[in-house]
Amino acid sequence: MSNQSSRVGRERILEVAEQLFTEHGYQGVSIRKIADACGVTNAALYYHFDNKEALFTEVIKQHAARLGARMRQAGQSQGSYQERVGNMALEYMALTSNRRSLFYLLRHKAKDLSNEKTRDRFGHVFSNMLGPIEEVLQEAIAAGELKQLPETYSGTSILLGMLHGVGRYHKVRSQADLTEEDVRLIVDLFWNGMRVREE
């Protein structure tokens, strides 16, 4: 097998594996199932990956990188820091609520995957998505627009907490997801607080 064709094979396997894991969960997918879907032998899969777990780890790694890139892109738009963070919050909501994504599986079907390594992997995907938000917040802090928080804090975790808090409340009351208007309002509250000001 030439280097060229084995690289192509590897990408194709990862693509097919991600789709299968997302649909059927970790337990519901075997090496054989992936090989069949790729139209190759088990041996061809084992040429690239030691075992199912190694393949799964690589699938997650690529997924994490892709989500991170999309978040970063959302934050690179023109506009104020608040607008940029708003755009990233919207992208975050879109990416995490996509029921056909591996992220969704990792988050909501933890039972299927539950072990320490999976939690670590999920943490890895998560921080890949949140890193870009934290970077823009740090820029805004460095520019003197936002307050410097104590070292053990992350502005991102506060903002996401607000989003999830409101999101859960909406879900319970009306089964509705957050709209763009909701997300912009929450980012505004994060920026400016609940207090009424005469400005």
Added chain:
Amino acid sequence: MSNQSSRVGRERILEVAEQLFTEHGYQGVSIRKIADACGVTNAALYYHFDNKEALFTEVIKQHAARLGARMRQAGQSQGSYQERVGNMALEYMALTSNRRSLFYLLRHKAKDLSNEKTRDRFGHVFSNMLGPIEEVLQEAIAAGELKQLPETYSGTSILLGMLHGVGRYHKVRSQADLTEEDVRLIVDLFWNGMRVREE
């Protein structure tokens, strides 16, 4: 059995049952176990409660009322709205992190109890604790100090989201619970936002 003595018996049963449920979970406690711990017969328990589930429901109801009363009391202190909400947030953290409370069991051992009724019951306890916070926030809105939010929002859910967001982040990084200083800072961010202002 006189009305007087049956009322006393009822309170005692509820007290013992709460302790046992908290320690052993719903599945781990039988009517017989409760009766034994009270030093009465099973029949004496059935005189007051139709079955284990009815007893458990009553235990939760009393627990909810007690937690609600403690929250309300924490919010009745003198001081600004922000201080009062801060006091309630602290009380909330104390009550919910107490590993020996039934609330903790309901929240973290949902597997033991998982069914729709239990989720409803947990929701009931939860809203009993949050109602008093929302009331003070509504007072502050009526007084013109805080912004009026859209009807589908609850300020409390935003504030708790912030607390939980920071709390999770601390836990992951340092295994530490939030301190009083943390809670006051978060309430301040809720009130005033992240933006730096010249005041």
